[in-house]
Amino acid sequence: MLELWNFIEIASHLKEEFNCLFDGTDVFNTKAENLVKMVNEKxxxxxxxxEVG
Known part of the structure; x- marks a missing residue:
């Protein structure tokens, strides 16, 4: 089965320009391990x- 993955890449220097939120959580100010858990739940x-692990 072919799966297509969509993603958005956001450079960290842009955190001064706008808020980047995932499910209401600030992506730039949250530990990566916590973000991974949140994404994995969704x-x-x-x-x-x-390729992804």
Whole structure:
């Protein structure tokens, strides 16, 4: 099954220009491990897959 992944890349220097939120959480001021948990709850991924894990 082919899966297409969509993403948005936002440079960290833009945090002074606008707020980047994921489900109401400030992406630039939240630890990455917490963001990964939040995203995984919304859309689980295979941590063993070499392309996304």
């Amino acid at each position: 859309s689980p991924y295979d941590e063993n897959d070499p």
